[in-house]
Amino acid sequence: MDSDPPFHKAYKTLFDKTADKATATIINNNTNNKDHEEMLQLVIVEECCEPWVSGGLLQKMKIEQEKVFNQSFDKKSQADKYLNFSAGSYRWGTPSATCLRQLAWSEAFHIPLKDISTSSAAGLDYNLSSTMEQFATTVSSLALNLAEILAEKLGHKSTFFQANCLPSTCYLRLNRYPPCPIPSEVFGLMPHTDSDFLTILHQDQVGGLQLVKDGRWIAVKPNPAALIINIGDLFQAWSNNVYKSVQHRVVTNLAVERFSTAYFLCPSYETVIQSCREPSVYRRFSFGEYRRQVQEDVKMLGSKIGLPRFVV
């Protein structure tokens, strides 16, 4: 029997290609080792003061997320018809993969926030849309607050983020990582940096997220009562390399599925990203230009180049 989504069927040539090769372990997925290090995690402690996001909302989000991924593969792949998401919001695997190492063993709904405001989400499942809306509203003000604080730390009291990162330009991604029969050979998500200002991530108790620190991959301790904050490429450019966009990836496991929810703080495509300090490492660019370049590189080269393309 195939997995859901049908990785074996769709990527049969990749499996056949590697079937008789010796396998190298590419990932150290031991979440108990001493290399464990926490990223910037904002722990939500409900008993003390005001939590950033209530634990109840995070639990509701997980339940709704499980329900939507539990739909049949046919329904998910026609999410516009059956689930009332915009066309193209359901993504799985890596259509451009030429070997198993390039295949992402995951499925995701990539949802622009403008699609989930209750007025335009009339056809969406009510519980799902209202939970996503609550989650997005709460997390988006947290993201803006954090961005302003990080800017202030560089001496820039700024409304830049508030003015340019509108709800209509940000998005949510619901991720599911099914159990994988060959976890040492296949990533859940390939190593990457996020192309935004910052990402707020919630992961369940399973674990699998790793990041590069001092040139080594380390596991991020799973804590469902915490939010993880990732700096993205745009903040690196804006801060002139003071804040670094973190390389991260997700490793798979044999036994259990994993869920995560990501909120991406993005500006409008017209927004010009310019370093807040001189001399600037990167030339000015618009977010639209950055996105186009990333898409072009992924298409032509199989992976994103990112900021190095924009060095002065």
Ligand SMILES: O=C(O)CCC(=O)C(=O)O
């Ligand atoms: O699932 C995770 O922990 C990471 C997700 C992620 O990096 C992304 O969606 O960009």
Ligand SMILES: [Fe+2]
């Ligand atoms: Fe990411």
